[in-house]
Amino acid sequence: MPEENKAGIPLPTVRRLPLYASILFNARDNNQVTISSSYIAKELNLEPIQVRKDLAGIGITGQPRIGFPVVELIEAIEKFLGWDNTSDAFIVGAGNLGAALAGYPGFKKHGLNVVALFDCDYSKIGSKIHDKEVFDIERMGHLTERLGVLIGILAVPAEVAQATTNLMVDAGIKAIWNFTPTKLLVPNGIIVERVDLAASLAVLSSKLTAVIKGKKTN
Amino acid sequence: MPEENKAGIPLPTVRRLPLYASILFNARDNNQVTISSSYIAKELNLEPIQVRKDLAGIGITGQPRIGFPVVELIEAIEKFLGWDNTSDAFIVGAGNLGAALAGYPGFKKHGLNVVALFDCDYSKIGSKIHDKEVFDIERMGHLTERLGVLIGILAVPAEVAQATTNLMVDAGIKAIWNFTPTKLLVPNGIIVERVDLAASLAVLSSKLTAVIKGKKTN
């Protein structure tokens, strides 16, 4: 079963879109009207042809010798990734990681608005972290429904990851951004995307070992 | 140029190894001596054949009708990923994220030992975060050399990511685990592995949009 997504666009392409966006924001700030695939590619160490294919994927065409229209591209990417209309999200788990995520300024630009945190620790409940209130996790169902929140950011200790997930699903959360190292079991229709630090570290380690042992890496 | 690594093992395989490890740890705790590819596959929503191929990649063979030797597999994965002999690492940036990472208990199991943090904020320098001292970033070169640290975990604000990277490279850091959204420019031979939250969020968003619009997802 091949992984699907919005419009049959390959996931590697989806993952590159935010990179393109950041180059494009710069270009726009510089009042550049058009931008070439080769320029974008150079900035990101990619091949121009890949950039062109990716951009074709989201439906924007360029002009020979001219390039792609910067503003149009930005709008298309923002629309594709849902950055145009912000989604509200809860952070579940108000520990170190939850707090760090609550204070991360980049989410807003990416269409994500953290409205509150949840925890089960009474010493945290009622306090504010980065101006966001920490609620009792018992109230998640109530608030999810009332605020129409679909996205939950899971930042609890691994031991309680699955149990917390169950609570989130019961509460009505539809998409879970999982920052724990746990492989979560969820009912059909619930989306889980994991930030897999262990995998990332594994790649770093294996590259480092390769270099130490004298092999090439890129 | 195809991305290389230690032994010509595909990167997707490397990324799956930590998942296999966690299943295997469970099996060992349960005194299981052998484990089948089909069991591992089921736990991780993979195909048995993929598990077998991956395991063949790190050089462990199984037995028909029996499966793979649990302990041997664990040792092979730990060795491949360098989890057997711990590497020291610095965290650069003692803000929210740096602090969260300093307190993350999982790194030790993955062969990573955070020995100290660095920052340029005098209100933080000299203090301790999760029992680890915060040093003036000026001293990074000195300490990197003295302690033989190769890995730096970059957790500074995006604006200073490149400048900080330059300092790290000058200090002698060989591998950078980049938690910022910045594409870093580094000299040849320096390894960078990025934890790309924007890409991960992009995948989540695009899947969510797909579901909302009524398409299937897995």
Next chain:
DNA sequence: ATTATATCGATAAGTATATATCGATATTTT
């Protein structure tokens, strides 16, 4: 006006990764 150049899109080819098939083998069941 003609030629050169940068760039595009469409199609084709290549590479990397995942999956399927199938004979072989160790255990369990009959």
Next chain:
DNA sequence: AAAATATCGATATATACTTATCGATATAAT
């Protein structure tokens, strides 16, 4: 003892993703 079953490895096929080729086109240079 024979048959059934679960599993493996090797080889082959299929899918997904990336990169190359090339004719077309808009601008700039001669």
